Amino acid sequence: MANYTKRDEVAVIELNNPPVNALSFEVRSGLQNALKSAIDDQDVKCIVIHGKGKNFSAGADIKEFGAGTKQQKPWITDACRLADESSKPVVAAIAGTALGGGLEVALFCHYRIGTPSCRVGFPEVQIGILPGAGGTQRLPRLIGVNSSIDMITSGRHVMAEEAMKLGILDKIVTEDIIEEGVKFAKSVVGLDLAHRILKNRKIEAVSPKVFDDEISRVKKKYKGYIAPLFCLKAIQASVQLPYDASMEQELQLFQHLVGSNQAKAQQYAFFAERTSARWQLPTGANSQNASPLPVKTAGVIGAGTMGAGIALCLITSGIPTVLVEQDQKFLEKGIKTMEGDLRGSVALKKMTAEQAKKAMLILKPSVNFEDLHDVDLVIEAVYENLALKKEIFAKLDKICQPQTILCTNTSSLDIDMIAEATKRMDKVVGTHFFAPAYIMKLQENVYGKNTSAETVATVMALGRRIRKVPVLVGTCESFAANRMLHPYVTEALYLVEEGASPYEVDQVLEDFGMPMGMFRVSDLSGLDIGYKVRREAAKRQGIDLTLGTRFVNGERVCLLADVLVEKGRLGIKSGKGWYNYGSPGKKEAIPDPEVLDIIEEHCRKFGIKKQKISSQEILERMQLALINEGFRILEEGIVSKPEDIDVIWIYGFGWPKYMGGPMFYANEMKLKNVYRKICDFHQKYPFSIHWTPSKLLARLSETDLPISNWTSLINSNSKL
Numbered sequence: 001m002a003n004y005t006k007r008d009e010v011a012v013i014e015l016n017n018p019p020v021n022a023l024s025f026e027v028r029s030g031l032q033n034a035l036k037s038a039i040d041d042q043d044v045k046c047i048v049i050h051g052k053g054k055n056f057s058a059g060a061d062i063k064e065f066g067a068g069t070k071q072q073k074p075w076i077t078d079a080c081r082l083a084d085e086s087s088k089p090v091v092a093a094i095a096g097t098a099l100g101g102g103l104e105v106a107l108f109c110h111y112r113i114g115t116p117s118c119r120v121g122f123p124e125v126q127i128g129i130l131p132g133a134g135g136t137q138r139l140p141r142l143i144g145v146n147s148s149i150d151m152i153t154s155g156r157h158v159m160a161e162e163a164m165k166l167g168i169l170d171k172i173v174t175e176d177i178i179e180e181g182v183k184f185a186k187s188v189v190g191l192d193l194a195h196r197i198l199k200n201r202k203i204e205a206v207s208p209k210v211f212d213d214e215i216s217r218v219k220k221k222y223k224g225y226i227a228p229l230f231c232l233k234a235i236q237a238s239v240q241l242p243y244d245a246s247m248e249q250e251l252q253l254f255q256h257l258v259g260s261n262q263a264k265a266q267q268y269a270f271f272a273e274r275t276s277a278r279w280q281l282p283t284g285a286n287s288q289n290a291s292p293l294p295v296k297t298a299g300v301i302g303a304g305t306m307g308a309g310i311a312l313c314l315i316t317s318g319i320p321t322v323l324v325e326q327d328q329k330f331l332e333k334g335i336k337t338m339e340g341d342l343r344g345s346v347a348l349k350k351m352t353a354e355q356a357k358k359a360m361l362i363l364k365p366s367v368n369f370e371d372l373h374d375v376d377l378v379i380e381a382v383y384e385n386l387a388l389k390k391e392i393f394a395k396l397d398k399i400c401q402p403q404t405i406l407c408t409n410t411s412s413l414d415i416d417m418i419a420e421a422t423k424r425m426d427k428v429v430g431t432h433f434f435a436p437a438y439i440m441k442l443q444e445n446v447y448g449k450n451t452s453a454e455t456v457a458t459v460m461a462l463g464r465r466i467r468k469v470p471v472l473v474g475t476c477e478s479f480a481a482n483r484m485l486h487p488y489v490t491e492a493l494y495l496v497e498e499g500a501s502p503y504e505v506d507q508v509l510e511d512f513g514m515p516m517g518m519f520r521v522s523d524l525s526g527l528d529i530g531y532k533v534r535r536e537a538a539k540r541q542g543i544d545l546t547l548g549t550r551f552v553n554g555e556r557v558c559l560l561a562d563v564l565v566e567k568g569r570l571g572i573k574s575g576k577g578w579y580n581y582g583s584p585g586k587k588e589a590i591p592d593p594e595v596l597d598i599i600e601e602h603c604r605k606f607g608i609k610k611q612k613i614s615s616q617e618i619l620e621r622m623q624l625a626l627i628n629e630g631f632r633i634l635e636e637g638i639v640s641k642p643e644d645i646d647v648i649w650i651y652g653f654g655w656p657k658y659m660g661g662p663m664f665y666a667n668e669m670k671l672k673n674v675y676r677k678i679c680d681f682h683q684k685y686p687f688s689i690h691w692t693p694s695k696l697l698a699r700l701s702e703t704d705l706p707i708s709n710w711t712s713l714i715n716s717n718s719k720l
């Protein structure tokens, strides 16, 4: 709703819908009524609109867009039209965020003032829609077409200082926002408002070429997403048509998008991220009843690619960090990497040179473990070797304060075995970052059987603080993310053995919307890494993995990647892998006939008959293999809800948000179809354990429950 009060001759309208004052039906009606009251009241000379609590408004209530429901009237435009027509000045007093419809309300006001920490923006593209309450028409009239294109197609939040420079804010105020709003409104009473009404402003002439160029840019930058292109169409209408006609055009484009599958998927992804943040442990402890410990200082062990990246996340979030490496040369190399990454961020305008410098000032590089004595939390990021990690944790247990939390960045090792090296098993937890750690948003936090709720709360809070998306998972071989990756990678190799080229497989995945195909990703990570992991695991388990091996314990294996490694093709780092890169370090991936010969030779050796494989089969086999594993992970309670898996794939592996995530995708395919296809593959490929259908999937496929209700079935049927 909206509260209406008066301070002398000033009407104060408060948007009131905690926590973010989303513009629900009640708020829109309240705002419309309040504006009417203020305009009709002879004693009122001016009007201030502000938001209750910390935010002005996060925009339209996204839940109202769900399930194809039509927005009930009054719409934002109906509610705010009165402001346009008012002869009394209307001032938006912005604290916190004014996003989407929130900013649109502010653009109907004659003036906008904000606090120094306020943010404005049109993030609609990120949920698959466009600013449909005049945003694409009014912003260009206020800040020009080019800046509007940038803001609306990126959805980025603009901080107060920039908003002031762009002309979105008229003033930045430092005292109480309501008091300042009232003061400002009084100061503009009597001034001519004609030029303050944005719909009346002339729009600059822009050549159609600007839009042609922007369409090409947006298609490349936001590949596969339709909303940014619709935003461009709406902005172009603002240039080409009179205001009323272009508003109509904006509405039509909005209506088209709001009913699209992409919008549904992106809005699911928005809420999935928030659902996933509400973690729970099998003990019943959860994000509501556990409190994080303060992390004022941190330590990172290992200045390799991962360690340096993690340290960078910490220092750029203002957390003083000790970076320990046993070898001075490696330490210096790590620091150089960090400095290079910071320079990159400055060049990309993600931070200022001053901020980069400030971050480096709170880094303490060291070759001495004792320097970790006083830190609140340590993240170990040395290479994957259980004995080494246990040795480090035993050492840390002695050096660090008793309350210090000890995290491991292992991607596969047993958290409990690492914790056993300490006398504080409740304070040991996995914090699995994804490469490059400074860039990738996923932080897979792994609890062991003794990890306390307080420890989990601390690493979940730390994740958000360092701008990651933290997801909580239980411990198992490779954890949730990499465990799901395994059947995906395996199927890709089988497909190549059976007749698809690596380049066809990658093309299919990239056409689907993955940022890179599986084989390009392998080249980027380095083929030797998997090779070493496979060999170490085989040694541990007493398995023969010579290149002639075709089956291990009745399970089909394909060692084609290892054949490449033994030929010196390690990926980008050696200039050749599945692709040819010309020379080491170069990024342009060129399909290589030599690789096709290697595959040919491999298939001849094992008498594998090659056949034509359709794009549809490639996509289905790769995706259903990982989806089946996802259901098993859910079934085993490694994650507590399907949203966790979707968030992992979106932020860890770049699954396109407009496809919602693998579990959402399965939901859209209808689970009975997913189950049937997996059963078919199981029959056709009996030597691949990953095709054994998940029991949970089998049960869910009988119910036709939507994804939002799966968790209740899982919880009510713990015995599957």
Ligand SMILES: CCCCCCC/C=C/C(=O)SCCNC(=O)CCNC(=O)[C@H](O)C(C)(C)COP(=O)(O)OP(=O)(O)OC[C@H]1O[C@@H](n2cnc3c(N)ncnc32)[C@H](O)[C@@H]1OP(=O)(O)O
Residues within 6 Å of the ligand: 019, 020, 022, 058, 059, 060, 061, 062, 063, 071, 075, 076, 097, 099, 100, 101, 102, 123, 124, 127, 130, 131, 132, 133, 254, 271, 274, 275
């Ligand atoms: C035919 C009619 C034409 C109609 C045209 C309408 C045109 C306008 C469209 C829009 O405005 S679409 C909405 C655009 N706005 C956004 O996308 C902003 C989304 N929100 C955020 O980015 C963040 O929530 C925030 C505002 C930056 C705050 O972040 P913070 O980390 O502080 O809190 P959260 O955990 O994210 O959110 C708290 C709580 O609030 C829920 N929520 C947030 N925004 C909305 C929203 N716009 N609608 C509904 N609910 C929202 C969020 O889900 C959290 O709730 P829980 O999940 O914890 O229950």
